[in-house]
Amino acid sequence: MRRIMYLWLPRWPIDRRHLSQRKNIGAPAEEAPFATVADAAGRRLLAAVNPAATAAGLAPGMPLADALSFLPGLATALAKPAEDAAALRRLAEWCGRYSPWTAPDGADGVRIEITGSAHLWGGERALAADLMARLDRRGVAGRIVIADTLGAAWGMARFAEASGNVLILAPGELRAALALLPVEALRLDPITAQGLRRVGLKWVGDLYAMPRDALVRRFGETVARLLDQTLDEMPEPLSPLGEVPSRRVRLSFAEPITEPADLMLATERLTADLVPRLAREGTGARRLDLAFHRVDGRVERIRLGTARPSRDPRHLAALFKERLDTIDPGLGIEDMILAAYAVEPLPAEQIGLPGQAARNETSGIAPLLDRLGNRLGLDAVSRLEPRESHIPERASVRVAIGEALASSVAPAKAEAQGQLAPGPGSLDPRLRGDDGIRPPRPIRLFDPPEPVEAFWLLPDDPPFRFMWRRRRHRVMRADGPERIAEEWWRPGASGEVDAIRDYYRVEDEEGRRFWLFRAGLHGGD
Structure with a gap:
């Protein structure tokens, strides 16, 4: 059963402004009436108001002139929707500690799919309580709803009457809970909602008995589609903020850590936890992301790639160690998440025998390429790859180590002929010209050719x-x-x-x- 957690932030522009102005996360919020102002069609309207202004009778959408006549001491500032959206995106990224399927929703919401991850936090209620407690410590007002569909969670978060900030709908309770909500809870635009109310359809429950064909003919396909998606009768895709990792491991700390030695020990533990999972599946990591979740909500990251699949914990930890000095722990790191975004098959390899070196990833050139790519970027490290052309300057191309470009002569064809495909550190015989077909070729060519x-x-x-x-x-x-x-x-x-x-x-x-x-x-x- 799919489960969606929706976080609604009714005062996000105000809370975001307070967060940016505080010197520490425990500073109290301003108590004077305050509002942000935006220009709309030549008029100046209130975009967002703080609790003090709300208590005084002000609301978003009110003209600024009327608000000042009603409350002369109102403090105002220009609304900054771009900064609000950027901060909301960072908050959605921070919510990735609960699930990789997170994304901002509109200007004041975050949607999180917690299917299969709630048990890691002790259940859905414990997960929602942890998120709400962290938001309360930062002074961010919010409401959390967990339901089977995104539409149901969205509508319940905004229109349901409940005493607490956390509302959980058990599977199968959608129809009964949504029936008492206004039609605006279906995420309809104001014109469509007004048209439904004009014909007496004021509540979501009023639409249950309506034939879908009649709804489509009268109000278009949008109403029927949103109703079916909300009731889980039609699938609704949930696109995450970024790429979803194939495997990830998390490590939480009882107290925030800041020392580089502690960060390195945590990194070694995470790589040691990830490797057994890769070994059971017979795969190796090609692209990794190590996220450091700070107590102030900021997320620091280290991204790296490998020249070939790897599941050597010491090698992977050493790659992360070289870039730990780029991480700013701030007031402390409370969570670290290691995610593998790209994995490839990696069969078992022969270990070293007495008097004989092991022919595996730790004894070849792959670790060197990984270290160079970690410092310079894998795109900066390249190799020559042959192409089927008798023109010398077209007979080879430079290919980045991190790319998987198909050669003009497939490796399977070479193996079928009893030949070994060249590795990252070897020079293909076709590039040297000693393949028995063409005369020898020089390794270096001038581009363009120099006159003689x-x-x-x-x-x-x-x-x-x-x-x-x-x-x-x-x-x-x-x-x-x-x-x-x-x-x-x-x-x-x-x-x-x-x-x-x-x-x-x-x-x-x-x-x-x-x-x-x-x-x-x-x-x-």
Whole structure:
């Protein structure tokens, strides 16, 4: 059974402003009447009011002139919806400690899917009580409703009459609880809700007996769809704020921690808890995220990737250790969550035997690539990958270690021919040219090619002397020519004679070797 927890923040713009102005989380809220003001169609209206202004009779949407005439001592400030939305997004991210399926809803709500995670907190009521207690300590007013659907939780949070700040609807209680709510609880726009009231449909229960076809013909598909979604008769997707991890582990502390040594010990414990789960599934982590939840609601993160799947706890902990100095613990870290966002199959590997090194991830080049990628980014570490082309500059491309690009020759084909696919630290024979098909190729090419002034006796003979970078070189040994024509089947091919190249491998009097080519045939321009 799907369970949704909805957090409604009726005074979020006011509470957000107080949070940003306090020097510590225990500072009292302002008691003087206060409101934020926004411009709408050339009029200045109240956007949000604090409890003191509400007690004085003010409400959002009231013109500022009327509010000042009614309460001359009202303090005002311009509304900042962009900052409110950014803070709400950070709050939704902070709620990720309860479930990875969190997202802001509108301008004053956070939706959280707690299916399968409530038991980790001792049940739904204990989970909601923990969230409400943390909000109360920060001075944020809110109301929490847990129900089977998002629509039911949204409507009950805003329109249900209840004494407490936490309301839990048991499975199967939707219809009875929603029947007493106004039609606005279905998330309808004001015009549609007014149209329903005009024909006598004032409560959600009044719509239960109405045929869906009649509702669609009279009020459109929106009313019928929202009603069915609220009653769990039609699925409603819940998109999370970010990517949902495939596996995650959490560690909570009795007291907030700030020391780097404590953070490192907690990181080692989290990696040790995650690895057995990966081992049981035969997978390894490729992309990890370590979140540090501070007591002030801010979330610090360390994100890293690996060159190949890994489930070595010491190796993963060492990667996080290199970046722990980037974490600001603030007043303390109360929760740490390690999440694996990308995992790949990783079969069991042979451990080392006496007198023989182990051929696994800890003995290869993968740990080095991980450390370099952790410092520079995996996109900055690349390797050469072959491509099927006889044009030298097209025969290979640089591929980031963190990417999984398909080669023009599949690894399965190479294995079928009894060949081993090149690893991240090896050079493919096709790049060297010693695959038995083409002459040897140099490892390094100039891009673009550098001009050379050459001299030869016969048109197709190798040059006997050439000048490069204003220095003369006398050719002692040479091989060639190797004629390479243009790939005429590619789009944009010129088809001109100058596209034909004659390549020569030469060695000068000092033993230095060069790979030269002549563009076009002898006698051309």
